[in-house]
Amino acid sequence: MPAFRRDVVVAGASAGGVEALRALVRSLPADFPAAVLVAMHLSPSAHSALPLILDRSGPLPALPATHGAPLRPGVIHVAPPDHHLLTDDGSMVLTGGPTENGHRPAINATFRSAAVTAGPRVIGVILSGALDDGALGLRSIVDRGGLAVVQDPADALYSGMPESALALVEAECVLPAAELGAALDKLVRTPVDGADARPPSPALLLEDRIARDGVRLGSVAPGELPPSGYTCPDCQGALMEVDAAGQYRCRIGHAWSAEALLGAHDTEFQRALWTALRSLDEKAALAERLRQNSEHRNHGLLVHRYAGTAKECTAAAETLRKFLLSLTEEQELEGLP
Incomplete structure (x- = not known):
């Protein structure tokens, strides 16, 4: 493979990612010679204002990604809601492949696709976000000879994604978001010897095919x-x-990292506990109503029985409610959804 320049930059972000992306695109020069693809976790039913926000944040135009459209140097292509943003021979591909870590668009899907189709010409950028989304995709880029760039965890509103990426790959640079643009501009203008290009692994090709073709x-x-x-x-x-x-x-084909799977099961666990709390509250209210009815009819034994049931359910509900509220407070402190 002859010498080349890296001309594809893929950036992934989640919680706190809008501010990080704005800082990044603000620091990119107007003559940036590479195409930029952005994958950020979005609600599948929401209208995304992210392309407009990024378009107003820096000198480069930012547009919603369009299926079949070419990758254009100096343009920021933003994944739309409920679609994976992939690449194919210099163009963009939007798919409705299986969700990954509960998300579509998924950062890993975009990164893997770029690794498969552009190999060592890719630079992957991980920005603010919770959990470990994008880490495995970034490793795919590095395995193919591309580069990893990571926002400094101390600079990120949510450090989970940057920290997970740094635990898995050796980054070319770790910088605050506002300094990433200058670093990327230098990297994409530096000629690279193509002798070290590595072929994609069968596992990488399989996972890309699942996101690309929905197999x-x-x-x-x-x-x-x-x-x-x-x-x-x-x-x-x-x-x-x-x-x-x-x-x-x-x-x-749904994909889960271990950390995201743990978080999803934690959500299921809490949902089950909230359901149990609702049942306890309803049972306590019903027992109290039966106690009152029995009291009006002078049924002393039933009054005692229903009063005991109401008291037990109320006490159990209060204990469970305090536990659930403590879990919610812990999640807020950790920046988890």
């Missing part, structure tokens, strides 16, 4: 992947281990 994991790797013993929070199907670093997929 079911069970139809392309039957019996080849070890069962994890866990279930998919999206569809309740069995999860298979596809990566020793802690990446799981169900037969449909």
Whole structure:
């Protein structure tokens, strides 16, 4: 492979990511010679104002990504809600492939796709966000000879994503978001010897195919992947281990990292506890009503029985309510959704 320049920059962000992205694009020069793709976790039903926000934040135009449109140097292409943003031979591909860590667009899907189609020409950028989204995708870029750039965790509103990325890959640079633009401009203008380009692994190609073509994991790797013993929070199907670093997929193709899976099961656990709390409150209210009815009818034994039930349920509900509120406070302190 002859010498080349890195001409594809993919950036991933989640919680706190709007401010980080604004700082990044504000620091990019007007003649930035690479295409920029942005994948940020969005609500699937929401209208995204992110392209307009980024367009107003710096000298480069920012546009919603369009299926089949070419990657344009000096343009920021933003993944729309409920679509994975992928690349293919210099153009963009939007798909409705399986969610990853509960998200579509997914940062890992965009990063893996760029790693497959552009290889060592890619620079992956991880910005503010909770948990570990994007870390495995960034590793795919580095494995193909691309570069990793990470926002300094101390500069991020939510440090989970930058810290997880740095635990998995060696970054070319770790800087505050406002300083990343200058670093990226230098990196994309530096000629690179193509002798060290590495082919994509079969596992990388398989995962990219799932996001790109919507193929079911069970139809392309039957019996080849070890069962994890866990279930998919999206569809309740069995999860298979596809990566020793802690990446799981169900037969449909939903993907989960170990950390995101833990968070999803924690959400399910809390939902079950809130349901139990509601049942306790309703049972206490019903028992109190029956106590009052029995009291009016002078049914002393029933009055005593229903009063005891109401008291027990009220006490249990208060204990459970305090526990759930303490969990909510912990999540807010940790920056978890």
